[in-house]
Amino acid sequence: xxxxxxxxxxxxxxxxxxxxxxxxxxxxxxxxxxxxxxxxxxxxxxxxxxxxxxxxxxxxxxxxxxxxxxxxxxxxxxxxxxxxxxxxxxxxxxxxxxxxxxxxxxxxxxxxxxxxxxxxxxxxxxxxxxxxxxxxxxxxxxxxxxxxxxxxxxxxxxxxxxxxxxxxxxxxxxxxxxxxxxxxxxxxxxxxxxxxxxxxxxxxxxxxxxxxxxxxxxxxxxxxxxxxxxxxxxxxxxxxxxxxxxxxxxxxxxxxxxxxxxxxxxxxxxxxxxxxxxxxxxxxxxxxxxxxxxxxxxxxxxxxxxx
Amino acid sequence: xxxxxxxxxxxxxxxxxxxxxxxxxxxxxxxxxxxxxxxxxxxxxxxxxxxxxxxxxxxxxxxxxxxxxxxxxxxxxxxxxxxxxxxxxxxxxxxxxxxxxxxxxxxxxxxxxxxxxxxxxxxxxxxxxxxxxxxxxxxxxxxxxxxxxxxxxxxxxxxxxxxxxxxxxxxxxxxxxxxxxxxxxxxxxxxxxxxxxxxxxxxxxxxxxxxxxxxxxxxxxxxxxxxxxxxxxxxxxxxxxxxxxxxxxxxxxxxxxxxxxxxxxxxxxxxxxxxxxxxxxxxxxxxxxxxxxxxxxxxxxxxxxxxxxxxxxxxxxxxxxxxxxxxxxxxxxxxxxxxxxxxxxxxxxxxxxxxxxxxxxxxxxxxxxxxxxxxxxxxxxxxxxxxxxxxxxxxxxxxxxxxxxxxxxxx
Numbered sequence: 098x099x100x101x102x103x104x105x106x107x108x109x110x111x112x113x114x115x116x117x118x119x120x121x122x123x124x125x126x127x128x129x130x131x132x133x134x135x136x137x138x139x140x141x142x143x144x145x146x147x148x149x150x151x152x153x154x155x156x157x158x159x160x161x162x163x164x165x166x167x168x169x170x171x172x173x174x175x176x177x178x179x180x181x182x183x184x185x186x187x188x189x190x191x192x193x194x195x196x197x198x199x200x201x202x203x204x205x206x207x208x209x210x211x212x213x214x215x216x217x218x219x220x221x222x223x224x225x226x227x228x229x230x231x232x233x234x235x236x237x238x239x240x241x242x243x244x245x246x247x248x249x250x251x252x253x254x255x256x257x258x259x260x261x262x263x264x265x266x267x268x269x270x271x272x273x274x275x276x277x278x279x280x281x282x283x284x285x286x287x288x289x290x291x292x293x294x295x296x297x298x299x300x301x302x303x304x305x306x307x308x309x310x311x312x313x314x315x316x317x318x319x320x321x322x323x324x325x326x327x328x329x330x331x332x333x334x335x336x337x338x339x340x341x342x343x344x345x346x347x348x349x350x351x352x353x354x355x356x357x358x359x360x361x362x363x364x365x366x367x368x369x370x371x372x373x374x375x376x377x378x379x380x381x382x383x384x385x386x387x388x389x390x391x392x393x394x395x396x397x398x399x400x401x402x403x404x
Numbered sequence: 405x406x407x408x409x410x411x412x413x414x415x416x417x418x419x420x421x422x423x424x425x426x427x428x429x430x431x432x433x434x435x436x437x438x439x440x441x442x443x444x445x446x447x448x449x450x451x452x453x454x455x456x457x458x459x460x461x462x463x464x465x466x467x468x469x470x471x472x473x474x475x476x477x478x479x480x481x482x483x484x485x486x487x488x489x490x491x492x493x494x495x496x497x498x499x500x501x502x503x504x505x506x507x508x509x510x511x512x513x514x515x516x517x518x519x520x521x522x523x524x525x526x527x528x529x530x531x532x533x534x535x536x537x538x539x540x541x542x543x544x545x546x547x548x549x550x551x552x553x554x555x556x557x558x559x560x561x562x563x564x565x566x567x568x569x570x571x572x573x574x575x576x577x578x579x580x581x582x583x584x585x586x587x588x589x590x591x592x593x594x595x596x597x598x599x600x601x602x603x604x605x606x607x608x609x610x611x612x613x614x615x616x617x618x619x620x621x622x623x624x625x626x627x628x629x630x631x632x633x634x635x636x637x638x639x640x641x642x643x644x645x646x647x648x649x650x651x652x653x654x655x656x657x658x659x660x661x662x663x664x665x666x667x668x669x670x671x672x673x674x675x676x677x678x679x680x681x682x683x684x685x686x687x688x689x690x691x692x693x694x695x696x697x698x699x700x701x702x703x704x705x706x707x708x709x710x711x712x713x714x715x716x717x718x719x720x721x722x723x724x725x726x727x728x729x730x731x732x733x734x735x736x737x738x739x740x741x742x743x744x745x746x747x748x749x750x751x752x753x754x755x756x757x758x759x760x761x762x763x764x765x766x767x768x769x770x771x772x773x774x775x776x777x778x779x780x781x782x783x784x785x786x787x788x789x790x791x792x793x794x795x796x797x798x799x800x801x802x803x804x805x806x807x808x809x810x811x812x813x814x815x
Contacts, residue, residue, distance in 0.1 A: 145487075151502060151505075151506055152483070152502045152777075152780050152781050153486055153502040153503045153505070153508065154483055154484060154485065154486030154487035154488075155486055155487075155506040155508070156487070172804070238645075238646070239662070239664060240662075259646045261650070262594075262646070262647035262650035262651060263647050263650075264647075264650070264795070267650070347650065348594075348595055349788075350594060350649065350650050350788065350791070351594070351647070351649030351650040351791050351792055351795060352649065352788060352789050352791065352792040352796075353788070354792075364788060366483065367479070367480045367483055368595065368784050368787060368788055369781065369784035369785050369787075369788060370483060370780045370781045370784045371781060371784070371785075
């Protein structure tokens with residue numbers, strides 16, 4: 098890190114003024130891809146959100162902020178927005194809390210470590226839809242493995258729990274599954290951070306008689322700051338955008354009781370055929386993601402200067 | 405999600421653009437039509453492959469590009485086709501009215517001659533009209549009836565199949581007393597088919613979604629609130645499966661097939677579903693129970709074939725649709741679709757005897773207001789929200805949907 102940030106200005110100074118034009122053949126294809134795949138759809142999205150759109154999908158001219166007005170007049174939006182915040186915060190914080198000790202564990206040398214690391218990647222490598230469907234089967238009311246086991250243990254006195262349909266439980270189940278699929282990535286980011294900690298600092302502390310807890314609190318944890326920041330921000334984006342878990346397990350129901358802003362946008366467009374406000378919500382969601390990305394850029398820049 | 409959606413849309417747009425360029429280039433005389441259909445069963449793709457092969461042989465110069473989709477996919481795709489300029493030439497779907505309202509469809513008169521048109525069951529063609537003009541034709545229909553598990557009912561001391569709401573409650577109580585682990589009545593108000601489940605119950609209490617005479621939405625009518633209160637009383641008494649608002653029809657069908665449900669409202673194709681599930685349940689079929697002030701109804705539901713106006717495709721879509729509705733081809737369609745009610749009079753005379761009780765119910769059929777352009781939107785809101793009527797305040801849930809419906813209009 099240090100060497101790169103020191104070198105950048107030097108290289109820049111040596112470059113001729115038309116360096117960007119010279120670089121175009123190399124970065125051109127990538128730029129074109131970004132424009133086609135990211136910029137153009139974003140512009141289209143904003144344009145359509147300002148257009149009147151019928152449920153048949155025909156566009157009927159400029160509509161000003163009409164779609165946004167309809168969206169913000171929706172009586173259910175507030176509860177869904179609050180739930181989205183709870184969803185993101187609880188999934189991200191639980192994920193980090195569980196991943197910290199896990200990363201510590203798989204950083205140790207023990208027989209079978211390779212297997213444990215491999216097994217930890219599986220939920221990450223598997224398609225989220227597949228994972229969700231397997232959980233759906235496990236949590237089924239009458240034939241799910243979960244309820245059957247609880248029953249055999251005598252813990253359910255004849256009243257199986259309807260994990261996914263009972264609004265008292267379903268949101269927590271969704272949070273847990275989202276945590277479950279976020280842990281591998283987070284753990285490996287933290288593991289990478291742990292492995293980049295110079296060995297001599299740790300050894301020096303140990304020679305000075307620091308306990309392992311003191312080493313962790315005083316040296317390892319502060320040096321994990323960068324990895325934790327990156328893990329947190331990437332998880333924020335992932336969890337906010339998370340669609341398949343909720344859709345595969347509850348479809349955001351009953352009513353909108355387990356919807357987030359993402360599933361709500363989809364539900365409005367493709368279940369309720371309410372295209373206008375859905376495009377407006379698409380823009381709101383996009384703006385939210387952009388905000389997190391900006392914070393991310395700010396934070397990574399800040400840490401780079403500091404280190 | 406929106407972002408990904410648009411990315412995908414642009415990909416689809418790019419692919420379809422190059423596809424049209426490619427298909428236009430080789431031979432000017434050739435017309436290609438795109439046909440998009442849902443899989444009623446897994447037998448549909450094979451049926452269409454054979455049909456299209458014979459069609460192309462009989463109609464040189466017309467090529468058919470056929471896409472088979474699951475119902476889940478086609479319901480989503482149906483909303484993006486027009487906006488992404490990937491409109492098919494022929495579409496088979498459960499709604500048509502908003503396309504008709506947007507002026508995208510051929511009139512049925514332009515597609516079929518009078519003789520063929522007069523063969524469609526009049527009630528079904530009436531439901532295919534927007535603003536008094538038929539813009540689609542029915543492909544098949546379903547009716548629904550009350551199914552019961554004979555063994556559960558009879559061994560619980562219920563000697564007569566319930567015909568009124570009071571009798572349903574009484575029978576459910578007896579079942580619950582005898583079989584504590586059976587759900588006496590299934591009430592699937594989850595988003596999959598909530599609009600149908602509620603229409604059936606409230607139909608027997610003279611409740612409707614739309615008042616055809618006064619041309620206005622009546623979703624929060626007194627009759628509908630009464631129905632919701634009755635359903636809530638069943639739920640509160642523990643006579644239904646838990647959490648009706650998140651139970652989909654498929655979930656309820658599965659419970660019934662496992663012998664865990666006493667009574668259920670189901671469709672004409674339910675017997676073949678039970679066969680697919682390898683269910684051993686011995687079931688009976690009866691008309692729907694009704695309230696003291698109402699009478700028994702059935703819910704008629706139909707799907708549609710429609711053709712989109714595109715320059716130069718009229719002759720080709722006409723040829724394809726008429727080919728499909730030739731008696732032998734249409735019989736094959738019905739067979740592949742599995743257990744539905746035919747949409748033509750000529751095919752109705754040759755149906756399987758198991759369909760007869762359903763066809764007998766058709767004179768009492770109520771239909772969705774599928775001829776209104778607003779219906780797809782209103783139906784969507786009913787599907788996602790009406791189930792919460794049994795969890796929350798019935799009146800305010802119905803008021804909320806009524807508001808959506810009024811805003812969607814009555815055209």
